[in-house]
Structure formats: C-alpha cells, structure tokens
Amino acid sequence: MTKDIFVYVEVQDNKIMDVSLELINKAKELIDSRKDFGFQVVGVLIGNKISNLAAEVIYYGADKVIVCDHADLSLYNTMNYAEIIKGIIKKYNPEIFLYGGTILGRDLAPRVSAKVNTGLTADATSIEFDPNDEFSKELWITRPAFGGNLFATIVCPNHKPQMATVRGNVFEKAIRCENKRGEILEYKYDIITNNAITLVRKIDKIQKKSDITKAKIIVSGGRGMSSNIDLLEETAINLKGEVGASRALIDEGLCPKTIQVGQTGKTVKPIIYLACGISGAVQHTAGMENSEMIIAINTDENAPIFDVADISIVGDASKILHELNTRFK
Amino acid sequence: MNIIVLAKQVPNTTEMKVNKETGTLIRDGIETIINPDDLAGIEAALRIKEKNGAKVTVVTMGPNNAESMLREAYGLGVDETVLVTDKAFAGSDTLATSKILAEAIKNLEYDLIIAGRQAIDGDTAQVGPQIAELLSLPQVSYVEEITDIEEGFITVIKSTETHSFELNVRMPALITTLSELNTARYMNVKDVWESYDKEVKKFNNNDLKLNKEEIGLKGSPTRVKKTFIKAITKKSEKQILNAAKAADVIVEALNPHL
Numbered sequence: 001m002t003k004d005i006f007v008y009v010e011v012q013d014n015k016i017m018d019v020s021l022e023l024i025n026k027a028k029e030l031i032d033s034r035k036d037f038g039f040q041v042v043g044v045l046i047g048n049k050i051s052n053l054a055a056e057v058i059y060y061g062a063d064k065v066i067v068c069d070h071a072d073l074s075l076y077n078t079m080n081y082a083e084i085i086k087g088i089i090k091k092y093n094p095e096i097f098l099y100g101g102t103i104l105g106r107d108l109a110p111r112v113s114a115k116v117n118t119g120l121t122a123d124a125t126s127i128e129f130d131p132n133d134e135f136s137k138e139l140w141i142t143r144p145a146f147g148g149n150l151f152a153t154i155v156c157p158n159h160k161p162q163m164a165t166v167r168g169n170v171f172e173k174a175i176r177c178e179n180k181r182g183e184i185l186e187y188k189y190d191i192i193t194n195n196a197i198t199l200v201r202k203i204d205k206i207q208k209k210s211d212i213t214k215a216k217i218i219v220s221g222g223r224g225m226s227s228n229i230d231l232l233e234e235t236a237i238n239l240k241g242e243v244g245a246s247r248a249l250i251d252e253g254l255c256p257k258t259i260q261v262g263q264t265g266k267t268v269k270p271i272i273y274l275a276c277g278i279s280g281a282v283q284h285t286a287g288m289e290n291s292e293m294i295i296a297i298n299t300d301e302n303a304p305i306f307d308v309a310d311i312s313i314v315g316d317a318s319k320i321l322h323e324l325n326t327r328f329k
Numbered sequence: 330m331n332i333i334v335l336a337k338q339v340p341n342t343t344e345m346k347v348n349k350e351t352g353t354l355i356r357d358g359i360e361t362i363i364n365p366d367d368l369a370g371i372e373a374a375l376r377i378k379e380k381n382g383a384k385v386t387v388v389t390m391g392p393n394n395a396e397s398m399l400r401e402a403y404g405l406g407v408d409e410t411v412l413v414t415d416k417a418f419a420g421s422d423t424l425a426t427s428k429i430l431a432e433a434i435k436n437l438e439y440d441l442i443i444a445g446r447q448a449i450d451g452d453t454a455q456v457g458p459q460i461a462e463l464l465s466l467p468q469v470s471y472v473e474e475i476t477d478i479e480e481g482f483i484t485v486i487k488s489t490e491t492h493s494f495e496l497n498v499r500m501p502a503l504i505t506t507l508s509e510l511n512t513a514r515y516m517n518v519k520d521v522w523e524s525y526d527k528e529v530k531k532f533n534n535n536d537l538k539l540n541k542e543e544i545g546l547k548g549s550p551t552r553v554k555k556t557f558i559k560a561i562t563k564k565s566e567k568q569i570l571n572a573a574k575a576a577d578v579i580v581e582a583l584n585p586h587l
Contacts, residue, residue: 012491072404078458078468103489107470110455113424114462119550120423122453140554145451159550196467196502199482217586225432239583257509265450274579295579301567311582312567313575321388322580324574 002137002160005030006094008085009043009057009065011050018167021060026127026171027098028061030139034129037137040064043308046084048074056180061174065182066092070189076224077271079194082111088187089116093136094161098127101167109165110207119156123263124164125291134174137166137232144263169213169267169290212259216217218270220261220288221317223248224298227320229244229255234275236322238328244268255256262287276317280305330383332374333437334457335408335430335444336367337390337400346481363398365508366445372513373506375406375442377478384408386437390418396529403524404516410436415533420546423451427459429544432537434464441483442503457505467498470505504536 005027010017020043024056027041038231043057043065054065068084085108089097097112099105099124113120121141138155145152156162214220218255219236221229226249236243245255247262261268262284275289278284280303286295289308296309297317306312313320341360355539365369374385387402390413393582399410413433421429434442445458454470458508471483476495477484485499485504498504534544542548570578 013490058376078470082462095484103471103487106334106454107458110423110458111378111462111468113550114427116460117424117550120455121551122455130353145556150558153554154551154553192570194467197469198497198498200497202493203486203493205488205492218581238586264449272345293582295582297575301569304518306565306567310565311567311578313578314567315572315575319572320570320575320579322498327576327580 002093002095002295002306003037003056004042004092005098006041006042006044006095006104006161008097008099008108009060010100010102011045011047011053014050016053016056017100017102017168019102019105020160021057021173022168022171023098023100023166024057024061025174027309028049028098028174029216030127030129034134035296036135036138042066042094044071044088046073046081046083047076048072048185054184056176056304057186058180059176059178061180063182064185066085066185066187068187068189070194075197075199077194077197078107078111079196080191081108081221083194084187084189084190085112086115087190089161091187096139097161097163099163100241101165105165109163115164116161118159119154119158120156120163120191124166126127127149127164127166138162144282149281149300167267169269170229197325212242212244212261212264212268215244215270217272217322218244218261218275218288218291219254219274219276220244220246220278221249221276222278223247224279225249226252226254228321231318231321232323234325235274238325239272239274241270241272242277244273244288246278246281256326269277273317275305275309276321278305279303302306330349330377330381330436330440331386332377333382333386333439334367334374334385334387335369335385335442335460336371336389336398336402336452337364337445337448337451338362338389338395339364339448350474359565364445364448364450366447367508368445368513369508369510370443370506371402371407372511373403373475375514376442377441377475378406378510381478383505386411386439388413388430388437388506390414390426390433390435395489399529400524400527401516403527404521405514406517406520409530410527411530411532417534417541417545422549422551423455423546424459424550425544425548427456427463429537430456431460431463435462436516436532438585440481440500441478442466442501444503444505446505446507452564454505460572461503464501464503467502468504469496469502471499472504472506473510475504475510484546489572501502501547 017272042064043062099109386409447454474486
C-alpha cells in the first residue's frame with residue numbers, strides 16, 4: 001500500500017533550502033485536507049554530514065525524516081542520489097513525492113521518474129487532491145503550459161509515487177516550532193558509488209548584488225522600458241528595492257537572466273511590485289501575481305497586466321518613473 | 330568520436346495565443362524554429378567537431394514536417410539527421426518520449442549525447458535526464474560551458490543557485506545545454522544548398538519495436554486532466570493619469586513601506 005507524502009529536502013552549504021520547507025508545509029496542508037487517509041509528511045535528507053539538519057525538518061512540520069548520510073554523497077551526483085531515492089521509494093512506497101524546482105531538483109526528479117517508471121509534472125503552481133472526490137488520492141497538479149497562456153491540470157493515475165517539482169515562493173513555509181516532535185530514520189547507504197563524475201573545482205559565484213526572490217520592493221520593466229533601463233535602476237535605488245524584468249528585456253540582451261520574473265524566470269512575492277511597460281503575458285504574471293501589491297503602468301489600456309494589478313495606471317512608464325525619481329531628490 | 334544532439338522543433342514564440350472560446354491553442358501562422366537550448370547543443374557539437382573531429386548526428390522526434398528543421402541542421406553543418414516519427418508516438422508525455430528516443434539512440438553510435446535543457450513550448454527539462462537514466466549514462470544538466478574534451482572525458486561547468494562547479498565526466502555521457510552556452514553560427518550557403526540532397530534517416534515503430542503499452546498516450550504515466558485559461562483574479566479601476574498625478578498615486582501607495 002502506498003501512503004504518505006515525501007518531500008526531498010535540499011541542502012546547500014549545510015543549510016536547508018527554503019523551497020523544501022515550503023513543500024513540507026504544503027504537504028502538511030494536503031494531509032490536513034484528507035485526514036482519513038492517515039498520511040504523514042516525510043522529509044528525505046541525503047548528503048554528507050547533514051544529519052544535524054533532520055530536527056530542523058521536523059520543526060518545520062515533518063512527521064518523519066529519512067536520513068542518508070555518507071561521505072560518498074558529499075558531491076551531488078545525480079546517479080547516486082537517484083539510486084538512493086529509488087531504494088527509499090521501494091522500501092516505503094510513498095503515494096506522493098515532491099521536489100523543489102531548483103536546478104538540483106529539476107536534475108534529480110526526472111532521473112528518479114525514469115528509474116522508478118512514474119510520471120513527473122514540472123513547475124507546479126498548485127497542488128490539491130481531486131476536488132470532486134473526497135476519497136480520491138489522485139493529485140491534481142496544475143502548471144502553466146505553452147508560455148503560460150494556458151494552464152494544464154496534470155494527473156498521474158496509475159503510477160506511484162505521484163511526483164512534481166515546485167518552484168520556490170509558490171507556497172509558504174510554516175513557522176519554526178522547536179516543540180514539534182517527530183521520528184528520525186536512518187537509511188543505510190547501500191549502493192555502489194558511481195564515480196563517472198568528479199569535481200575539478202568548486203567556484204564561489206560572485207555574490208550577486210541582488211536576489212529578487214527576497215526583495216521587498218521590485219521595480220520591473222518590460223518591452224516598454226527597453227530604452228530606459230537606467231531609469232528602472234535609479235527608481236529601484238530610490239525605493240531601496242531591486243530591478244526585475246520581463247522576458248522581453250532578457251531576450252533583447254538588455255537585462256541578465258538572473259532578474260527575469262516569470263514562468264521561465266523567477267517567482268517573486270514582494271510587498272510591492274511596480275510593473276513598468278510590461279504587457280503582462282501569463283508567462284510573466286505567473287511569476288509575480290502573488291505579490292502583496294501590484295502597481296502597473298502601461299500605455300495600452302487593454303494590457304493584460306491590468307487584470308492582476310491593484311493599482312492600474314494608464315500612462316507612459318518612463319515619464320512617470322522620471323517624475324517619481326524627482327520626488328526622492 | 331560520435332556526438333548525438335537531441336533537438337525539437339518548436340513554435341517561434343513563448344506566448345502562444347489561446348482561443349478563449351474553445352480553450353485551444355492558435356497555431357495558425359506561427360513559424361517554427363529549432364528550440365533555442367537545442368540550437369546551443371548543435372553549436373557546441375559543431376565546435377567540438379572543428380576542434381577534435383567528430384561526427385554530429387541530430388535526432389528529433391515529431392511529425393513528418395519536423396524534417397524541415399533537420400534540413401536546417403544540415404545547413405548548419407551536421408553530418409547526419411534522424412527523424413523518429415510514428416502516429417503511435419503521438420500524445421507521449423516526457424517519460425514515453427524519453428523511452429522512444431532512448432530506443433532510437435540505441436541504434437546509433439555515440440560517445441556524447443547533448444540535449445537542450447528544456448523546450449520553450451513545454452519548459453519541463455525532463456527528457457534529457459530521463460534519457461540518461463534509460464541509457465544508464467552519467468548526466469550533467471544546465472551546462473553553461475564546455476572547458477575541455479579529451480580521451481574519453483568531457484569537462485564542463487554548471488551552476489547551481491549558489492555555486493559553479495567544474496566537473497570532469499567520463500564518456501559516454503549526456504549533458505544538457507543552456508542557450509547561454511554559445512551563439513549559434515549562421516547557416517552556410519553551400520551546406521544549405523546541399524542539405525536538400527542529404528538523407529534524413531527515419532525511424533518508426535516498426536524499426537524500434539516498442540511495446541504499444543509503453544508509448545503514446547497509453548504509455549504516458551501523466552495525463553492532462555483539463556486545461557483552462559486563468560480567470561482574472563483582480564480588477565482595479567484604470568486611471569488615465571499624467572506623470573505628476575501618477576507619481577502622487579505611487580508615492581501614496583509606497584509610503585507605508587519605505
């Protein structure tokens with residue numbers, strides 16, 4: 001019998017990634033929506049010297065944590081990690097297995113799906129049990145399709161576990177609670193280590209000045225700002241925020257991919273999202289619609305960005321930003 | 330050395346329009362291109378060919394008209410192309426697609442398989458890693474630089490959210506490439522001219538002999554339950570404002586948060 005919701009807990013630099021904690025909380029929410037199933041939330045922690053993090057996973061809502069801690073797992077290697085997960089799936093038969101939509105998660109999850117012959121849905125934006133049948137364990141996983149102009153709800157009816165990757169910032173993590181108790185299960189490293197990939201060197205990335213996924217205020221530009229990128233930057237400095245961009249500015253080579261907001265870029269949830277000259281294709285709005293307040297400026301009064309905006313200003317974004325900046329002088 | 334590049338023909342847009350009445354995609358009049366991440370894969374293979382010598386084969390799965398994309402690949406200078414096509418393959422999800430392509434690849438020689446990270450019409454990034462698993466190959470996805478290739482090893486750089494890693498990979502292996510990896514060359518007039526005489530090899534399921542239960546809609550673990558256009562969630566009143574008035578409105582909204 002399959003049961004429980006497993007969440008792959010990703011660790012970087014001995015720290016749990018936020019997205020994993022967000023998924024732990026989402027899994028808890030799913031279980032609470034189907035109390036009769038008696039499911040539990042199980043975190044899966046794989047790596048070298050990571051056992052100390054197991055308690056953290058429990059503090060954020062997991063009922064159990066399966067830990068596989070071994071020296072051969074210090075360098076992430078898809079084959080070894082996928083082999084361990086296959087072993088865990090065979091042993092515990094999870095109903096559902098969720099992964100963060102990180103670079104690692106999107107490398108690992110498809111390999112696992114082929115290994116255990118099950119379906120995988122990428123970049124889910126919503127997950128729920130079949131809303132039409134309260135006894136159904138079928139997971140309805142929704143994701144944007146075709147650049148986001150269409151949403152598709154995907155199911156995996158006859159294969160287990162049902163699997164999905166989910167981006168960061170889509171769900172919220174729980175408040176850390178040190179009183180929470182849970183079970184920590186050690187999983188024995190029992191595979192033959194594959195050595196086909198070796199590390200030549202690890203390069204610290206030049207610390208990016210901005211991380212838009214954590215910004216409280218984002219000044220974001222689209223095609224309508226292509227000749228005024230510096231105006232976006234000036235406004236962001238004045239508002240103590242960060243610059244974001246729609247795909248158009250990335251494709252034109254005007255902004256780096258690291259600040260792209262949207263389905264193929266980052267998902268952001270700032271307090272204020274100032275959308276300047278962005279038409280608002282769903283490709284873009286999929287990455288920012290959960291912002292607390294969206295202020296949209298566009299010359300085209302039919303621009304779809306206004307459908308998600310809290311304040312809709314029809315006007316020339318460059319002129320308005322210029323005026324706005326004079327207020328901070 | 331033999332290099333296989335997996336490529337997909339995709340619509341030349343990331344913003345497909347939807348017929349709001351039927352909820353289906355409007356495909357008419359949309360030009361097709363080689364998927365950008367795959368094009369970077371072809372370019373990477375051609376550079377290895379120029380430097381170290383290699384035979385480059387482009388493999389695609391799709392309908393018959395995907396042949397035009399393979400002619401384009403010939404125009405770029407690849408040596409061989411393969412179209413994997415059969416009505417029985419239609420409706421395949423990523424896993425079923427990967428099984429079909431992996432089976433096709435078993436009929437070819439390879440030391441290195443290069444796949445684009447993801448296709449702009451699906452954005453799943455799953456087919457590369459799934460094929461690597463089905464062929465039991467080491468994989469490195471999201472490759473942003475190939476630093477060296479020699480004597481059975483390829484050295485690549487990939488980045489995660491926090492670090493970059495230079496990795497040495499024993500071949501045969503599969504890597505997936507980002508479009509940022511390089512800038513593709515233009516087609517060569519002579520190669521374009523000759524591309525029309527070149528053979529596009531075709532594999533159908535009589536060649537691959539895959540079990541019908543493993544392919545197409547039937548062989549796909551995932552199903553599309555429904556598709557829908559997102560309902561409008563908010564509706565704020567549109568204000569037509571001059572710059573000064575607009576700045577007032579924005580400052581007022583921002584004030585509590587500055």
